[in-house]
Amino acid sequence: MLAILIFSFLLVILVAGNNSSAVSGTIIGSKMMNRYTALAITSAGYVAGYLTEGRFLQHAVVELLPFRPEYVLFAIIASFIIFSIAFFVKVPISLTMALVGSAIGLSLKLRYTADLSFLTEIIIAWIAAPIVSIVFSYIFNDRLSRMKHRNLWSYAAGIKLMLILTAVFTAFTLGANTIGFLGDISGTGALNEVLISIGSVIGTFFFSSGIIRSVSQNMYMMKYTNAFSSQLVSAIVVEISTIFSIPMSNTQTLTSAVLGAGLSYKAKAIYLKPFFYIVIMWVLSPIIGMVFTYMLA
């Protein structure tokens, strides 16, 4: 259905733009690369992730949205409206979570008895992912910062290179998971793949500037070691979720990993307010998606 494809395309633009600063904020901020090179790498990562692993999320689409296209359109439109408002008023709503909430709202409206086991898996993953991210980021960052260095400048050069590779990996996992989920909702086929890929590139280049989010700000202002450890842990968690066909919020894992890395230092000067704000939005995102879609459908 063309309308679903169009709205998915628009959502991909917003998602790609919204996440670009979190993906490449550190490498742009520390001037390792100029903005356009970093964004080109980011969009290449999105497209590569979507095209190679995006299909892993098809199972989630089948389980969560087993409805006729005209009904699926309600979920997509509702998510689009919610995310667009959040995007422009700069509230960190998770599209992945809002979209899953929309699917639940649609099931309730259509009185469809969904397979609760998959939904349970998703909820468990959403609870486990931040905990895993905090713990592993804590351990990894602690080990990394305790390492003895024969040559600190070689270490600095190495970690800078790793930061770039991790940014590419983060973009890849985001392309596979969030963009893949949207792509799978829009349907399969060459046209879909081309449009979703184009949407990823447009979003990265034209909707990434001026987006100031708690997470991207954190990434921008982080030191090399903790930026690397938190981004790597977050990307791995999202990648594992993709393999299990679980739609996972990149913001959720990254925020938790940033917190974990921060906690690993002796002097814990962490500003917790943005974290709590994001936690509240994690809870509210699926509820807003569910309620709004229920009313819209």
Added chain:
Amino acid sequence: MVNSHFLKKIISVGEKDIMSRLVDYTELAYKESDILIDMLSNRNSLVEKNEEIKEIEKVGDELDISIRQDVTKGAISPTLMNSMLQLVEKCDDIIDTGYFISREIKRMFLDYAGGMEKCINLVTKTYSTFISMLEYNKASLKHLNQMLTASEDEKIRDERIAIEKLEEKVDELKDDTFDYIYRNADGLPYLVFSHLIDLTHKIDDMLDDCEDAADLIITITRSITS
């Protein structure tokens, strides 16, 4: 090749590049201290020596502008930018203080020669302490130079400890100098008294700046590795 150039640019460490450039400051400050020691011990050709220091200060100012531009444009973590700028400022302050001291010596001996002659013994004795303090400053600058070029954590820490010890020695000399000046303050012209007190403070400031620069290097290197 374009690709190797691109890779080289990516893995170049901006912080290291800035540190290497700051070595010029330690060399300038070392040369400046040598001239100051010469001014304090010989008191000949004060105008020419002051001009030499003025030239050094000018080079230092140009270096300051150029390195600041590199810091703000270069591949440096935003979290370290402030510390880097402070480090540049501290290094430049050492040179600026040296220039202040040189002008002060020149001024006193050329424009207030009569007053200085009245208490030349006390001045000469105090100046010999200043020379010792400047010798410590030179040693401290050598350690700072080593810190800026070192690549091992341990070496950087050791050099910082060495600077701290030198600064403590200069602090003791400063206190002794104040005691000596105050004990002999009766009959000392006010301008000479003020001159000696100022110089004591300023030479101590040079060592303080050196120590502050060393602390900033530690902050920067720790930030990179942790």
